[in-house]
Amino acid sequence: GENVEQHPSTLSVQEGDSAVIKCTYSDSASNYFPWYKQELGKGPQLIIDIRSNVGEKKDQRIAVTLNKTAKHFSLHITETQPEDSAVYFCAAGRSSGGYQKVTFGIGTKLQVIP
């Protein structure tokens, strides 16, 4: 089955600096890569996703990159703000048995220091 590794497990940055979270996956058939943000006591919220036919995608201060050859993808947050503090999960998905099965990384706890 798919295996998704995520690092670092914790990340502290000063407000205004950039944060980068990296993930690798093992199944070359994976073709969908969402990123989720989870605040304390809440469910994960989709913040951005990328599909395998695209190498990079941006949405305001958030960008994701995908390297299919190396099987890794990254989340970049620029100009970080205290409200960006949360746990971030990467995931890799593939079609299996007629539906999309998604495997999650273990999460990165991001702390933005004011």
Place this chain on the structure above:
Amino acid sequence: GAGVSQSPSNKVTEKGKDVELRCDPISGHTALYWYRQSLGQGLEFLIYFQGNSAPDKSGLPSDRFSAERTGGSVSTLTIQRTQQEDSAVYLCASSRDGKNQPQHFGDGTRLSIL
């Protein structure tokens, strides 16, 4: 509805008791997923529903766990004879269909087994 709704938000019960967790997906979403999130861990897939059928139950950890979905909408996850290792947050997600659509999560049920 506005989002995925789960109830109860918290559940404390004694070891050996049965528990039922409820998920009300976003209206019109045919695909529904259950995940388990243990403290400090990623999301562990449990079961997937497409309509009322469950084509993938591969993540259910034991025969004490079961789930059903009636009317293609509300789903219940039942854990029989609960054990302390069942303590976790149980998350439900839904998507428009199972194929290529992002999953939207509820805020979960935090289950504590005494």
